[in-house]
Structures are given as structure tokens and as C-alpha cells.
Amino acid sequence: MTFFEVFCANTLSVGMTTIFYVAAAIQLFGEIPYKNRKHCRDIFNSLLLYLFACAFFGTIFYKTGLFAWPHNGGEIIYAYISISGMMLFLRVMYQKPYGVCLVTSVFIMILHDVGWNLADVFSPKKVYDLSILSDRMEYMFLEWVVIPLGLLLVILLLYKTNARELFGQWEEQKPKLAVLVFLGFYPILTQIIQEAVDYSARDIGYNPATAMFFLMVVYMIFIYTGREGIQQKRIEDQNVSLRQQGAYIENLEGLQREVRRFRHDFKNMMSGMYLQAEEGNIEAIQSYIHEMTEDFDLQVGSQIRLMNQLANIRVTEVKGLFLEKMKTMQEEDIHWELEVLKPFEKTRIRSTDLCRCLGILLDNAMEEVQGRKDGRIHIMISSQNGYTTFRVKNTLYTSLDFHKVGTPGYSTKGKDRGIGLDNYKKILGRYEKTLPLTTIQDGYFIQEIKIQEA
Structure with missing residues (x-):
């Protein structure tokens, strides 16, 4: 077969794998956040780049014989290429931290291996002679019917076991270095375990129990971390x-x-x-x-x-933040008011990110009115009609360039400041259907976060 023919065949095979990876990522992270057309183009372009890069490297490895290296060395190198590409793609698609994207890409690869193992139950024969029509038909049936069904079954298991909640609890705790290192060595550890269990795996083949073993280990990590959380x-x-x-x-x-x-x-x-x-x-x-x-x-x-x-604030982390800020404002003799129109019970933004954003807005407001007898801070929380709104309004004393508010390095307090609002915008930028608003009205500086919950 020519290089182009192998490349086209690899593109079809990698395309099926890529569809599974994207479907599994959606099950773990939720729907893809839509920000603007540029973000959609970046996702589409990075997906095509990942697809063709994996197909291209796979073709090179096949034509040069790298896949035939002892101890499956070529397979291991190709696995790291696939993991790195998927990590970068998830970074573009969800804009999660690199550590989270790395663990997710490895976990998805483990799930893919489990799907292949399920398919192999119906096809114990590992070697096909494609020059024989019956073998070729059996191989095509395995490749385009049995394997997709096995991968589909894995996606259904993710959905039925509510893996998104378990994964979210783990993500809340932030990936630990030991977990990153352990999962980062998955392709190498897989080969070591396979060779320890089955001597024939030194050159070709694999033990189906290996992927299941790693899947159980990863789930135990998620469960332990979730309980710790x-x-x-x-x-x-x-x-x-x-x-x-x-x-x-x-x-x-x-x-x-x-x-x-x-x-x-x-x-x-x-x-x-x-x-x-x-x-x-x-x-x-x-x-x-x-x-x-x-x-x-x-x-x-x-x-x-x-x-x-x-x-009326039912979210513990947010209530704790307001209690802390309330004590600080009382100590500094800052006049403030809190208005919660309806009980605030939940929001789609992670509580840690929400507290970071509210903390930045409150700190800026307190800094502006500190030492001013006529300074006022008014905080409003509204949860109604499918929207949650947070508004922090404070008396404004300093003049500012409205169009530069939130840009890195800009601050009315001097040099090396202005980091808070920049981080605030970056945090909210990771969430869809979230609208930050900044305005000046009647001598007050107003910052508002409006979140569409439905």
C-alpha cells in the first residue's frame, strides 16, 4: 500500500477514535462551552489538526516499521503523541488547566482500551490475513461494527454511573502531582504489567485485564478524592x-x-x-x-x-465569604448593605470560582471606600427567572479610564496592581452563559455578574 492509501485508512480509524474521545470528554466535563465564533473555529481547527496529526504519525510509524519495535516501543511513543494531542485539544475546547486535561486524556485512553477489550470478547482471533476474503470481511465487521458497539457501551456506562459528578468532585480538589505522574506513565506501565503477566506481550499482543486494572485504579482515585472533598x-x-x-x-x-x-x-x-x-x-x-x-x-x-x-444565602462557601468580609468591614467601620431578594441555593459556577470572583469585587470595593465616612457598599443577590445575579456597588472617589478596567496592569492604585479584575475576567471566561457587567452610575462603581442557569 502507498503512503497516501495508508494515511487515508488511518484517518478513518483515528476519526472513529476521535469521536469516542470527544463523546467521553463531554460525559466527563459536560457540554462544550460556547463563547463566540472564534472559539468554535479554534475547536474545529484543533480537532482537524489532532485527527490528521495522529493519522500522519501513525502512517509514518507503520511505513518505517516503528510499530514493530520490541517491547511495543513504537506503540508507546505513538500513545504519548495521542495523549499530548488530546490534552491540547481539551485545553482549547474546555480551557481547563493542563493537569486536568492531561489526566482526562489518559483516562479517556484507558476507557478506549476497555472498549476495545469488550469488542475482543467477540473476536478472540488477533491476526487476520487481509488477502483472504473471509478474513477481510471479518476484520471489517470487527473494525466498523463490533468495536464501535464496545465503545458505545463504555459511553453508556459513563452516563449510567454518573461519572461526571465523580469527575467533578475530583477536579474540585485539583490534581495532585503523584496522580499526574502515575497516569502520565500509563502507556509504559501498561507494557510493564503486560510483560509481567504474559511473556508473549514483549513483542505483540496484550492482556485485556491491564486496561480494566488501570480503570479500577483511576476510579478508586476519583472515589477517594471525592470522599476527601x-x-x-x-x-x-x-x-x-x-x-x-x-x-x-x-x-x-x-x-x-x-x-x-x-x-x-x-x-x-x-x-x-x-x-x-x-x-x-x-x-x-x-x-x-x-x-x-x-x-x-x-x-x-x-x-x-x-x-x-x-x-437567605444557602451556599455555604458564599455565606462564609460574606461573614468574613462582614467582620472586616465592621472592624474598619465601613458602611455596607446586603440584599438577597430570594434564597440563593445554587448556581452553575463552581463555588470556589464564584468565591474568588466575589472576593475580588468585594476587596476592590472595600479598598475604594476605606477611610471614607460617606463611603457606601451595597451588595445584591438575585435568584429568579432562570438567572442568578450578583451586584457589588460602591461609592467611587477616584477617576478611572473605564475602557481599561480589567486589563492587565491597569489600576488607579499605582504600579504592579490591577491583577484582580484581570483574573476575575479570566475565571468568568471559562463559563458559558455568564455575563460580567461594569458600569458607573450616579457616583457609584457597579460590578455585576449575571448567570443564566437554565
Whole structure:
């Protein structure tokens, strides 16, 4: 066969493998985030580049005899080429960290090997003489019917076992170096294990149990990491609950002091009202009562409303962030208000990324109004009509170039600043259907995150 004929045959074979890789990635990561036409073109171009690169290198390895190297050396090198290409493709498609993309590409390769093993159950014969019509027909049936069915079964297993949730829990904990190294050596370790189990695997063939063994190991890593994440989240929930209880106690103590003060001054206030009542000055009495209730509402009612608003935040990490910032603002005597229109229970953005974004917005707002007696910060959370909106509004004192806000290095605070909002935009840029908004209105600097949940 000529180089071109082998290349075309490899392109068809690699195309089927690539379809499986993409389908498995979607099962693990979710739907592909759509940002704009450029992102779609980048995904399409990188997919074609991966497809043709794998087919091209496969053809070279076949024609030069590299696949016939002892200990399957050519197969191992080709496997690393495929893993590297798939890692880069996943990086373009989902814009995940390289470590996550590496582990995902290796895991998908393991799943592909398992699919092949399932297909081999129906075809124990490993060598075909393509010059014989019956062998050629059997090989074509295996290649284009049995193997796709085996790969389809693996995709269904991913869907039925809810692998996305398990994978997401592992991703939340961030890949550890030991896991990256272990999975990075998968092609080499596979060959070592195969040779240890079956001497014939030194030159050709493989043991089907190897892929299943690695699949079980990877699942155990995911399950262990997921449990570790659940335990860590429980500890965080308990810490947040303790901080919330501490905030409640502080506010109750403040309420108690205010009530004592009002009780102490009540007789004096009533005496003043009694004299005005004897004089028949109804307007003065009404004004006096209005001032008294306003004072009471300012000192007591505002604290009650604040705790009610905090109770409407049902996401533990976000509540913990607001409790921490609330304590800081109270210590620095910063006036702030929190408004949660409806109970906030969940959002499609990872809680860690959401807290990073909100923390950046709150820190910038606090820095702007710090030391200003008339400085104000207003925070609003709205969860309704299929959208979740976070808005941070603060009094603006410094002049800024609105069009440069969020660009690397730009800041009104001096050099080597402006990193926060740049990171903020990069984090949100990883999520689809998420709209950040920045505006200036009536002397206030407003930052808003609008998330389409449906």
C-alpha cells in the first residue's frame, strides 16, 4: 500500500477514535462551552489538526516499521503523541488547566482500551490475513461494527454511573502531582504489567485485564478524592456555621445593648412626650415618635435585616465569604448593605470560582471606600427567572479610564496592581452563559455578574 492509501485508512480509524474521545470528554466535563465564533473555529481547527496529526504519525510509524519495535516501543511513543494531542485539544475546547486535561486524556485512553477489550470478547482471533476474503470481511465487521458497539457501551456506562459528578468532585480538589505522574506513565506501565503477566506481550499482543486494572485504579482515585472533598466540605460547613453563630451572638449582644439603652432612656422620652401632650402639640408628638422609631430602626432593625439576608444565602462557601468580609468591614467601620431578594441555593459556577470572583469585587470595593465616612457598599443577590445575579456597588472617589478596567496592569492604585479584575475576567471566561457587567452610575462603581442557569 502507498503512503497516501495508508494515511487515508488511518484517518478513518483515528476519526472513529476521535469521536469516542470527544463523546467521553463531554460525559466527563459536560457540554462544550460556547463563547463566540472564534472559539468554535479554534475547536474545529484543533480537532482537524489532532485527527490528521495522529493519522500522519501513525502512517509514518507503520511505513518505517516503528510499530514493530520490541517491547511495543513504537506503540508507546505513538500513545504519548495521542495523549499530548488530546490534552491540547481539551485545553482549547474546555480551557481547563493542563493537569486536568492531561489526566482526562489518559483516562479517556484507558476507557478506549476497555472498549476495545469488550469488542475482543467477540473476536478472540488477533491476526487476520487481509488477502483472504473471509478474513477481510471479518476484520471489517470487527473494525466498523463490533468495536464501535464496545465503545458505545463504555459511553453508556459513563452516563449510567454518573461519572461526571465523580469527575467533578475530583477536579474540585485539583490534581495532585503523584496522580499526574502515575497516569502520565500509563502507556509504559501498561507494557510493564503486560510483560509481567504474559511473556508473549514483549513483542505483540496484550492482556485485556491491564486496561480494566488501570480503570479500577483511576476510579478508586476519583472515589477517594471525592470522599476527601466531601469531608473537607463538611469541615468547611462546620467552620462557616461556627462563624455564623459567632456573628449571630455578636449581633444579639448588640441588640441587647440597644434595647437596654432604649429602656434606660424610655422614661425621659415619655416625659418629653407627656409635656407635649399636655400642651396639645400633636404634630410635635408625631415628630418625636417618628424620630424615636427611626433611631431604633437604624440601630436595631438594620442588624435584624442583615442577619435575615445572610440566612437567605444557602451556599455555604458564599455565606462564609460574606461573614468574613462582614467582620472586616465592621472592624474598619465601613458602611455596607446586603440584599438577597430570594434564597440563593445554587448556581452553575463552581463555588470556589464564584468565591474568588466575589472576593475580588468585594476587596476592590472595600479598598475604594476605606477611610471614607460617606463611603457606601451595597451588595445584591438575585435568584429568579432562570438567572442568578450578583451586584457589588460602591461609592467611587477616584477617576478611572473605564475602557481599561480589567486589563492587565491597569489600576488607579499605582504600579504592579490591577491583577484582580484581570483574573476575575479570566475565571468568568471559562463559563458559558455568564455575563460580567461594569458600569458607573450616579457616583457609584457597579460590578455585576449575571448567570443564566437554565
